[in-house]
Amino acid sequence: MSLHVRFNGIVKDFGPVRVLHGVSFDLEPGHVYGLLGENGAGKSTLMKILSGYEQASGGELAVASSPCRFKDSREAEAAGIVLIHQEFNLAEDLTVAQNVFLGRELHTLGWLDDTAMRAATREALAEVGLHIAADTPVRDLIVAEKQLVEIAKALSRHARLLVMDEPTATLTPSETERLFGLIRRLREQGTTIVYISHKLDEVERITDEVLVMRDGRFVTRAPTSTLTRQQMANLMVGRELVDMFPPREPVADAPPLLRVRGLSVPGWAHDVAFDVRPGEVLGFAGLVGAGRTELFEGLLGLRPRSGGEVELAGRPVRFDNPRQAASMGLTYLSEDRKGKGLHLRLSLSDNLTLMDLDRHARPWLDLASERRALDQAIAGHGIRTRDPEAPASSLSGGNQQKLAIAKVLQPDPRVVVLDEPTRGVDVGAKRDIYFLIQRLAAEGRGVVVVSSELIELIGLCHRVVVMRGGRVSATLDADHLTEEELIAHATGTH
Numbered sequence: 001m002s003l004h005v006r007f008n009g010i011v012k013d014f015g016p017v018r019v020l021h022g023v024s025f026d027l028e029p030g031h032v033y034g035l036l037g038e039n040g041a042g043k044s045t046l047m048k049i050l051s052g053y054e055q056a057s058g059g060e061l062a063v064a065s066s067p068c069r070f071k072d073s074r075e076a077e078a079a080g081i082v083l084i085h086q087e088f089n090l091a092e093d094l095t096v097a098q099n100v101f102l103g104r105e106l107h108t109l110g111w112l113d114d115t116a117m118r119a120a121t122r123e124a125l126a127e128v129g130l131h132i133a134a135d136t137p138v139r140d141l142i143v144a145e146k147q148l149v150e151i152a153k154a155l156s157r158h159a160r161l162l163v164m165d166e167p168t169a170t171l172t173p174s175e176t177e178r179l180f181g182l183i184r185r186l187r188e189q190g191t192t193i194v195y196i197s198h199k200l201d202e203v204e205r206i207t208d209e210v211l212v213m214r215d216g217r218f219v220t221r222a223p224t225s226t227l228t229r230q231q232m233a234n235l236m237v238g239r240e241l242v243d244m245f246p247p248r249e250p251v252a253d254a255p256p257l258l259r260v261r262g263l264s265v266p267g268w269a270h271d272v273a274f275d276v277r278p279g280e281v282l283g284f285a286g287l288v289g290a291g292r293t294e295l296f297e298g299l300l301g302l303r304p305r306s307g308g309e310v311e312l313a314g315r316p317v318r319f320d321n322p323r324q325a326a327s328m329g330l331t332y333l334s335e336d337r338k339g340k341g342l343h344l345r346l347s348l349s350d351n352l353t354l355m356d357l358d359r360h361a362r363p364w365l366d367l368a369s370e371r372r373a374l375d376q377a378i379a380g381h382g383i384r385t386r387d388p389e390a391p392a393s394s395l396s397g398g399n400q401q402k403l404a405i406a407k408v409l410q411p412d413p414r415v416v417v418l419d420e421p422t423r424g425v426d427v428g429a430k431r432d433i434y435f436l437i438q439r440l441a442a443e444g445r446g447v448v449v450v451s452s453e454l455i456e457l458i459g460l461c462h463r464v465v466v467m468r469g470g471r472v473s474a475t476l477d478a479d480h481l482t483e484e485e486l487i488a489h490a491t492g493t494h
Ligand SMILES: Nc1ncnc2c1ncn2[C@@H]1O[C@H](COP(=O)(O)OP(=O)(O)OP(=O)(O)O)[C@@H](O)[C@H]1O
Pocket: 014, 019, 037, 038, 039, 040, 041, 042, 043, 044, 045, 046, 086, 384, 385, 390, 393, 394, 395, 396, 397, 398, 399, 424, 426
């Protein structure tokens, strides 16, 4: 049942670019490993090689002491190795059950056995605590549900080595707890888990040992209990990280840049009111399902809204779509980076300027000006790429997030709404994003931050709006605000 894995000098080149420079380490059965490293360090790439989604350019992979080279993920699966993707790998047009059984459909007498597949899917969904019908199209799911389907799909494949690449980025605390329960059970059964996460508190809680990668190289390994979170962070970035949050600058007593009254998004948000002043960072806290994302999707015209008044810089506005909002001075970073934020098949520069084409068209597209904007974004946001012409899909997860942020700042907005801005980014890049947000506010813009990381809201914002069941349950000053207080308002137990 147990599976020993050895990486021996694994090298990976993408075209002329080497991203793994001879990585060697062993994985013992029945352990939970935390794989740590900055954005672009090569974690996902190494794990894709292990699970058959990528081919190594050099070096050797040995599974149970015999050299292996998996042609595709099916071969790896046959050897007991399954990867839960960081970027979901579900077929949007298929149902949940069809996705769970993709590539290994059940048959009876030569016919697809839909009944059996739906039943097995229901079981897998119950195990991860997801209450949806097995024949729901994946397209209709929200991101957290997609993540749970990915996990259910992997579990139903009975892996002996399970790689989880940022599995909790979109999960609620209770869904995360359930996942941790599953991980513990799997470990007891002798399954090896590789757990990739930038949430160091989770790494601290659930892993036995951490493995650290930096710039495509293996750096060190240590039992988790011997490291503090700060030490893990320092090992990842290779330097001391101090002061995660910039000092807050006071907000001038000016009229609001964004004023919202009585905004409702049927089914999600009801009668919501808030103001964002110039220079202010306004946070939105709440449990998943509290309606925060849907509220802003309604504001941006991405969902039907009913009623409500919105003023931008004193003028009544009503946005039909994000592009129109951008032209009026408000941009929105979607939490669903892959679905709504970036066009992964397009190049970095096309992505960057998509919302802001007018500025680069005079009257036809000015490629030099597009290129200048891209160079500035790459430098300004520390996006790690060696080929700006490459598609956005070639960026690591965290670097895609940085590109998405650069994209919403391109039109030079007066108000910017950032939904989960630091999802999937490493601690160093997180700090950079916090300082960027502070700078945007200091320039007199209004910044809205929707986040599930309470520490982030408390450290960054001037005020925090808490939503519960689609309504605003409190608007709190961030001074002296505690996590407990936020949780109490979010759950209604204060
Ligand atoms: N298909 C590809 N084509 C070209 N380059 C790629 C491709 N996939 C990954 N890379 C590059 O390989 C490097 C390592 O990326 P990888 O996704 O493994 O990083 P990571 O450690 O998982 O980062 P993150 O924490 O952001 O997810 C990055 O520089 C990335 O741009």
